[in-house]
Amino acid sequence: MLSHLTGMIETMNDTDGPDRVRRLCLALPEVTERLSHGEPAWFVRGRRMFATFADHHHDDRVGFWCAAGVGEAAALVEEDDQRYFIPPYVGHRGWLGVRLDVPDVDWDEIAELVVDAYRAVAPATLIAGLSGGSGSAT
Secondary structure, three states, rough: OOOHHHHHHHOOOOOOHHHHHHHHHHHOOOEEEEEEEEEEEEEEOOOOEEEOOOOOOOOOOEEEOOOOOOHHHHHHHHOOOOOEOOOOHHHOOOEEEEEEEOOOOOOOHHHHHHHHHHHHOOHHHHHHOOOOOOOOOO
């Protein structure tokens, strides 16, 4: 199931960051896109949001927020605070902010973060359908 994400990543160029995130999210099972707080957001089965663009503060930064595993967001921010941050409003619930306007964006890592965010909110039946799915959220 996830092998098609790798092929998708290889065909994308570095100038379409937000579009890449959109395509990665929409490639996952039963994901829909709609506006939430004025920004595009992605939901599993139309209910549980797992990722959103974040420009409602109009700070001229390109990035997105996504659900993250317990402790994962803090560890990534500690590792690289120019690339990752704890977003307002949802950071206290374990969400991660990811900047796309930094040099050398690692799209394989972005794809992993998107899949991990999906796994964090998707029901076990959908997670089980993913390649390498354990049936539980990570």
